[in-house]
Amino acid sequence: MSARQVPKQRYLAPKEAASFRQVLKLYETHQYKKAIKVADTILKKYPEHGETLAMKGLILTFLDQRSEGHELIKLGLKNDISSFICWHVYGLFHRTEKNFDEAAKCYMRALKFDPGNGNILRDLSLLQMQMRNFDGFVTSRKQILSQRPEIRQNWTALAVGYGMMANYDLAESILQKYEDAMTEPAKPDDTEHSELLLFKNWVIYQRGDIQRALDDLEKISAFVLDKLCVLEYRAKYLLELGRLEDAAKVYRKLINRNPDSKEYFVGLEKATGVTDNIPRRKVLYNELAKKFKRSDVAKSTPLYFLEGDEFQAAMSDYLTGLLSRGVPSAYVNMKPHYANEVKVKAIEDFVLKYLSTVIADSSNGSPSNGNGTTNGTSENTPSTYLWTVLYLAQHYSKIGDQTKATQYIEKAIEHTPTLVEAYMVKAKIQKRSGDLQAACETMNQGRELDLQDRFVNSKAGKYYLLANKNEQAVNTISLFTKNDGPGKGVGDLHEMQCLWFITEQGEMFARQGKIGLALKRFHSVKKIVDDWWNDQFDFHQYATRQGTVRTYIDLLKWEDSLHSWSFYTRGAEDAIKMYISLYDTPKSARAAAELEGLSEEERKRVIKKMKRDRAKENKKLEIEKVSEKDDDPLGKNLENTANPLEDAMVFWKPLSGLKEWESLGEEIKKRMDVAKEPEKVVATA
Incomplete structure (x- = not known):
């Protein structure tokens, strides 16, 4: 040494x-x-x-x-x-x-x-x-x-x-x-050993040796504590081995345990060989619907494969049950079928007929089952009319007829002025009509009907952001947040990693041309997603120590797809485009463009307005702060970056493996290559 x-x-x-x-x-x-x-x-x-x-x-x-x-x-x-x-x-x-x-x-x-x-x-x-x-x-x-x-x-x-x-x-x-x-030998209640046995079985399956995986599963089933997992693995293995009758028995056991799992119903379809046979498939679901009367999956699944009169009959029965009982989610349940124009027309015809029947029966005091008969066994309730017109309002709004949608939603509000959902639907109709100002006011009306509903409060805050009303959005959302820090609830929402609010607010600032604030929010989104990526570190040792290996592997796979999540991609795309714009048109060039061609008097007036706007911004600093340590509440440092392309690459790098984002990456690289050209010329000289 x-x-x-x-x-x-x-x-x-x-x-x-x-x-x-x-x-x-x-x-x-x-x-x-x-x-x-x-x-x-x-x-x-x-x-x-x-x-x-x-x-x-x-x-x-x-x-x-x-x-x-x-x-x-x-x-x-x-x-x-x-x-x-x-x-x-x-x-x-x-x-x-x-x-x-x-x-x-x-x-x-x-x-x-x-x-x-x-x-x-x-x-x-x-x-x-x-x-x-x-x-x-x-x-x-x-x-x-x-x-x-x-x-x-x-x-x-x-x-x-x-x-x-x-x-x-x-x-x-x-x-x-x-x-x-x-x-x-392991103790009977040793959960770690149980998980290890299942992990080994998963490994055997991943090798492609399904028969051996099934044999191993039968061997370890008595020692495994997760009995549901054993059933699920057994059903899957039997199905892949072509032992359809045995697989069907296991899937029926699983459906008995949970008749609301669509995965089990799909497995049973494959095991009974009815997937491509509509008549047999229909018989199977009729049987299941009778046995599991409360299962929505058993009743709604046939609507996906039936056509024509058979669809009409199944849809009528299904929607009658929902509307007669006043199920608020009726439209949401039917929404997947709106991609098929024929089915949409059938739904519209039925609901209009159903409404006319309900109105007729209510006028003569007879209970109706919605199919034109009054047998006294209907499940109709006094609210059936209300939920039916509400459905029609959502239906017409979805197919683009906002005029008819407005007519029906007004009927719903006239019938029950205290129904929060009616105001939420009306606000959505107004939003689709392009009237964002009215939409946020209507959503706020609904919020005021139930001040303890956090979901409606969040919706009202979101609509204010869509209407570019930041202060009202912050005031509204702050009703459900800790407000002892700066910026009312904004700081708390950042601390609680409330991505929907931060993303929507960033997009609002972008629409308003407030580049610094928009970038500040998009950087917050990136930080939150990066924190989720970094947080997995704690599980690398914990999961193997506790034996929760299969769940741990699922976590790793989820983390690998984290940056393709829409909240990140939305913010990243906007941020990248902003940085490219900042590179293409620097701040000095933007300022010169605003003053170009103006007379001296007009230039003075514009500069005075800029100063006045800046003074107004400074007064609102507190509401834009996200923490006590926030020394750049307006994001000016981000906007005035000396390296916009490098900053854009920071957002794009996690997306670099995704095909749909390749073109955006090429835009950045193209400009970076152009920027390096002068350096090459100097080096050559």
């Missing part, structure tokens, strides 16, 4: 060494202030001890003294660059900063100086899973398993790694070796 590499004060006296171990324990138990005091006693005697400096720096970062802590960590590393503790600490610091790539590099350096350190290997493996570096993860977990083969989660984690790599042969082999190594 050269003189340059010799650590300063590497070794501590026994007393200080004991104190350093105490610092580590206090850090692990989150007693940060005590840990700082103990570290200071060590540093009084050994002021250049790298590991103590690094630990003190790490602890300071947890006490919100990040910059000071970072400097101490770097100083500690400088004083003892060959210490695995210093490198591990630096990795932990980067991990808290969500800088996973740098954290992984630090862990790798730490392992060079202490190759068998289990804690560092564990932390490295968690980062590798976070970054989807499955090869690295498997390598790390192999080392951990070789050190501690007696711990179940070490076997599970390695099997998960192979599973994520789609190397199901090795995943099964690892799980089988663990089972063979078990010295004692």
Whole structure:
């Protein structure tokens, strides 16, 4: 080791060494202030001890003294660059900063100086899973398993790694070796063992060996606590093996357990071979509807495959039941059929006829079943008329006839002026008609009828945003939020990660040309989605320790599709287009364009108006703040960025693997290439 590499004060006296171990324990138990005091006693005697400096720096970062802590960590590393503790600490610091790539590099350096350190290997493996570096993860977990083969989660984690790599042969082999190594039988209530058995069965299925998966399932079923999962797996395996009669029996058991699961009904269709045979399919659903009288799936599914008179008959029975009982969701249940014009006409004819029958029967006091008869067995209620005209209002609004929709919704409101849903439907009709001002006022009328309904409150807030009425939206939504911070409820909605409000508000600011505020909201959306991505980190160790492996794999798959979610793509697309616009037309050019061609007097008037508008904005700063620490409430720093294309790339990068967003990425890259041309010319010269 050269003189340059010799650590300063590497070794501590026994007393200080004991104190350093105490610092580590206090850090692990989150007693940060005590840990700082103990570290200071060590540093009084050994002021250049790298590991103590690094630990003190790490602890300071947890006490919100990040910059000071970072400097101490770097100083500690400088004083003892060959210490695995210093490198591990630096990795932990980067991990808290969500800088996973740098954290992984630090862990790798730490392992060079202490190759068998289990804690560092564990932390490295968690980062590798976070970054989807499955090869690295498997390598790390192999080392951990070789050190501690007696711990179940070490076997599970390695099997998960192979599973994520789609190397199901090795995943099964690892799980089988663990089972063979078990010295004692699992307890009957051991949920972790139960989940491990199901995970192994899932792995066998993923290998494509369905018969063996079924045999294994029958073998383990007595030891598995999740009996529903056993039934679902058994039904799926039998179906794929072509044992249709056996599969049908299992699907019938599942439907008995849950007659509202569409998945079970589809499985039964396939098992009974009726999917492509409409007459047999109809018989099956008639049988199921009689047996499960409360199952909406059994009654509504035939509407998807029946046509003509058969559809008319099934639809009449189904809608009669909904409208006669006054089911508010009648229109929502029928909405999927509005893609078929023939079915839409049949629905319209029936509901109009049904309404005329209800009106006629109510005028002579006879109960009706909606089909023109008055047999005294109808389920009609006094509210049947109300929900029928409400349905027609939604129906006509959906097919684009807002005039008729308005006529029917007015009838509903006249009949029951206190029905919140009627005002919500009327507001939607007005929105579709293009009258956003009236729509938000109507929605607010509905809100005022039930001030305790948070859903209606949210709808009213959304409609205010659509009408570009930010202050009313914030005031409305703040009725259900904590308002002890800045910006009324805006700060609380950011803290609660309320994406719909932040996205809608960002789009409103974009329509108003308030670029800074719009970008500020879209950056908030990105931060929230990024936080959800980062939050999975806590589950990499927890899930394998608790044995919830199948759910964990589902989580990983969900996280991988997170940035394709509409809330992110909406905000990202708007932000990218704004940044491209900022690049194409810089602020100075926009300002010059506004003044171009004006006389001196007009220029002065425009500049004066700009100053007046800026003063008004400054008065509203408080309502735009999202936190006490918000030092850029109007987003001016974002709007005045010196690197708009680089900022656009930050939003586009998570979308780079999605085909529908390739063109937007090309737009950014094209401009970036053009921007580099002058640099090439200078370099050539």
